[in-house]
Amino acid sequence: MTSEDEAAGESAHRGSNRSVTAKVLALLEAFTPEMPEHTLSELARRAEVSLPTAHRRVAELLEWGALERGTDGRYRIGLRLWELASLAPRGPGLRAAAMPFLEDLYEVTRENVQLAVREGTEVVFVERLAGRHALPVRTRVGGRFAMHATGVGLVLLAHAPVETQEVILGGGLDRYSPRTVTDPVVLREKLASIRRHGFAVSDGQVTVDAVSVAAPVLAQDNSVVAAVSLVVPADSAQPGMLAPAVRSAARGITRALAQQPPG
Amino acid sequence: MTSEDEAAGESAHRGSNRSVTAKVLALLEAFTPEMPEHTLSELARRAEVSLPTAHRRVAELLEWGALERGTDGRYRIGLRLWELASLAPRGPGLRAAAMPFLEDLYEVTRENVQLAVREGTEVVFVERLAGRHALPVRTRVGGRFAMHATGVGLVLLAHAPVETQEVILGGGLDRYSPRTVTDPVVLREKLASIRRHGFAVSDGQVTVDAVSVAAPVLAQDNSVVAAVSLVVPADSAQPGMLAPAVRSAARGITRALAQQPPG
CATH class of the missing domain: 1.10.10.10 (Winged helix-like DNA-binding domain superfamily/Winged helix DNA-binding domain)
Incomplete structure (x- = not known):
C-alpha cells in the first residue's frame, strides 16, 4: 500500500x-x-x-x-x-549510572529508594528498590505522579523552569493527604528552602504514614536532571538524619553521569 | 496538516x-x-x-x-x-514476577543471573543481576543474542516452534568461541537432551571462561515463555551442582506467573 x-x-x-x-x-x-x-x-x-x-x-x-x-x-x-525504549538516556541510561548508588542506599537502610525525572509537569519514576518489608508506596517504575507532594517531585519542581513552576502553582494543587501543601504561597516558600538547603522533605504529604527525603542529581552544566529519595515510615523518621545519606547518593550519581559519554 | x-x-x-x-x-x-x-x-x-x-x-x-x-x-x-514500554508484559511484567526469585538466586551465588525471552530467532535479555565482582558477560538488558550459544538461548531454542528451529539450524551457526556448537546434527542432539533433562548447560560456548546453566519458565498452558540462567566462571563450575538452584528459581517464576492475572 x-x-x-x-x-x-x-x-x-x-x-x-x-x-x-x-x-x-x-x-x-x-x-x-x-x-x-x-x-x-x-x-x-x-x-x-x-x-x-x-x-x-x-x-x-x-x-x-x-x-x-x-x-x-x-x-x-x-x-x-x-x-x-531501553536506549532512552533518561530512563535506562540514567538508571545504569545510578544503580550502584541506589543499591548502596538500599543496603544501608532497607527502605524504599527511588529515582525520578521530570516529564513536563509530572514526575516519572525511573527506578525503585524496596525490601519485602519496606513501607508500601503509591509509585511504580515507569509511572507518573504529581510534583508538589512527593520528595523527588519537590526537588524537581524547585529546580524546574519558571514557566513549569507557574503552570503547577497556578493550576490548583491536588490534596493526597491532610498534610499535602496545597497553598501556592506556602509551596513557593518550601521550594525556596529546598534550593537553599539542597534537599527536600515530604513529611506525610502523599500518605500520612510516609516521610520522603530527596536530593537533586545534576548534569555537567549544573542543571538538575533527576532526584533520588529515601521513603521511610513516618513514626521512625528523623529526616535530618537521613539527608546526608540521600545527598551523598545524589552526588555519587552526579559524578557517575559526568563520567559517561555526553548524552 | x-x-x-x-x-x-x-x-x-x-x-x-x-x-x-x-x-x-x-x-x-x-x-x-x-x-x-x-x-x-x-x-x-x-x-x-x-x-x-x-x-x-x-x-x-x-x-x-x-x-x-x-x-x-x-x-x-x-x-x-x-x-x-514499561507496560510490555514480556518485559517489565515478566521481570516483576521473576524478580524475587532472581534476587534469591543472586544472593546465594553472587554470580550473574539472567532472565531472557525469545523474539523471533534471537534471545532478548529482560533482566540481569550481577555483583560487582561477577564475571563480565557479553549481554545487556534489552539486548539480543543468538540462540544456539547461550544457556538461556539453548533452553528457548529447545522449546521453540519447529519452524523457528529449522530456520536457525539451517541458517549457518555463528561461532563465538572454539567451543560453540556449530554442527546442526550435534546441536539437535543437545536440544533433545535439554528437553529430556529440563535444563541446559552452555560450557564455554559464548566465551571459554564462562559456564551457563539455564532452565525454562512455563506459562499456564505449559508453553516455555522465558528462561533463567546462572553464569559462572568456567574454572569454578560444576554445572550439575548448579542445576537444582536454577531449576528451582525457574519453577518459582512459573508459579508466580500462574498467580498473575492472565496476560
Missing part, C-alpha cells in the same frame, strides 16, 4: 484532521497502566480512529513488534518497543 | 512504496545500542526517507515524547516511549 492509498478514505472520526503519525501514536497511548491490554475495537474507540484504520495500523505495529497479540486475541505492548 | 497533505510529496527515496507507519517505525529503529543518538540528516539517511519527511515526522515524535533532543541538537529515544 502506498502513502496515497493509505491517506484515502480517512475521513471518519477525528482521523481526518490528524496526521498518520498522530494516529499511530494515539493507538499506542491507548495502553495505560490501568488498561494495558485491548481488543481491536477498544483500541479504535480509545484512539478515535475508524475500525478499518485501526485494523490496518495495528497490523503494521504487530508485524514490527510494537504490539503483541495474546492467545486471547487481545493486544498488548510488544517486546520490540521495550528493546527500543 | 491532514493525512492527504502529508501523503502528497512523498515520492522520493524508498518512501513512496512504504506506508507512513512503516516510515515512522523506520525512524525509530534507526536508534540502536551502537548508535543511540542521531542528527536529523543521519536519521533521514538511516530510515531512507527524505529530509523534509524526516523533519516533519521527527517533529511529531518529539512533541509526543517518543524522541528527545539534547542541548547538542542530537535526537535520542524519549522517556515517554520508555514509560509506554
Whole structure:
C-alpha cells in the first residue's frame, strides 16, 4: 500500500484532521497502566480512529513488534518497543549510572529508594528498590505522579523552569493527604528552602504514614536532571538524619553521569 | 496538516512504496545500542526517507515524547516511549514476577543471573543481576543474542516452534568461541537432551571462561515463555551442582506467573 492509498478514505472520526503519525501514536497511548491490554475495537474507540484504520495500523505495529497479540486475541505492548525504549538516556541510561548508588542506599537502610525525572509537569519514576518489608508506596517504575507532594517531585519542581513552576502553582494543587501543601504561597516558600538547603522533605504529604527525603542529581552544566529519595515510615523518621545519606547518593550519581559519554 | 497533505510529496527515496507507519517505525529503529543518538540528516539517511519527511515526522515524535533532543541538537529515544514500554508484559511484567526469585538466586551465588525471552530467532535479555565482582558477560538488558550459544538461548531454542528451529539450524551457526556448537546434527542432539533433562548447560560456548546453566519458565498452558540462567566462571563450575538452584528459581517464576492475572 502506498502513502496515497493509505491517506484515502480517512475521513471518519477525528482521523481526518490528524496526521498518520498522530494516529499511530494515539493507538499506542491507548495502553495505560490501568488498561494495558485491548481488543481491536477498544483500541479504535480509545484512539478515535475508524475500525478499518485501526485494523490496518495495528497490523503494521504487530508485524514490527510494537504490539503483541495474546492467545486471547487481545493486544498488548510488544517486546520490540521495550528493546527500543531501553536506549532512552533518561530512563535506562540514567538508571545504569545510578544503580550502584541506589543499591548502596538500599543496603544501608532497607527502605524504599527511588529515582525520578521530570516529564513536563509530572514526575516519572525511573527506578525503585524496596525490601519485602519496606513501607508500601503509591509509585511504580515507569509511572507518573504529581510534583508538589512527593520528595523527588519537590526537588524537581524547585529546580524546574519558571514557566513549569507557574503552570503547577497556578493550576490548583491536588490534596493526597491532610498534610499535602496545597497553598501556592506556602509551596513557593518550601521550594525556596529546598534550593537553599539542597534537599527536600515530604513529611506525610502523599500518605500520612510516609516521610520522603530527596536530593537533586545534576548534569555537567549544573542543571538538575533527576532526584533520588529515601521513603521511610513516618513514626521512625528523623529526616535530618537521613539527608546526608540521600545527598551523598545524589552526588555519587552526579559524578557517575559526568563520567559517561555526553548524552 | 491532514493525512492527504502529508501523503502528497512523498515520492522520493524508498518512501513512496512504504506506508507512513512503516516510515515512522523506520525512524525509530534507526536508534540502536551502537548508535543511540542521531542528527536529523543521519536519521533521514538511516530510515531512507527524505529530509523534509524526516523533519516533519521527527517533529511529531518529539512533541509526543517518543524522541528527545539534547542541548547538542542530537535526537535520542524519549522517556515517554520508555514509560509506554514499561507496560510490555514480556518485559517489565515478566521481570516483576521473576524478580524475587532472581534476587534469591543472586544472593546465594553472587554470580550473574539472567532472565531472557525469545523474539523471533534471537534471545532478548529482560533482566540481569550481577555483583560487582561477577564475571563480565557479553549481554545487556534489552539486548539480543543468538540462540544456539547461550544457556538461556539453548533452553528457548529447545522449546521453540519447529519452524523457528529449522530456520536457525539451517541458517549457518555463528561461532563465538572454539567451543560453540556449530554442527546442526550435534546441536539437535543437545536440544533433545535439554528437553529430556529440563535444563541446559552452555560450557564455554559464548566465551571459554564462562559456564551457563539455564532452565525454562512455563506459562499456564505449559508453553516455555522465558528462561533463567546462572553464569559462572568456567574454572569454578560444576554445572550439575548448579542445576537444582536454577531449576528451582525457574519453577518459582512459573508459579508466580500462574498467580498473575492472565496476560
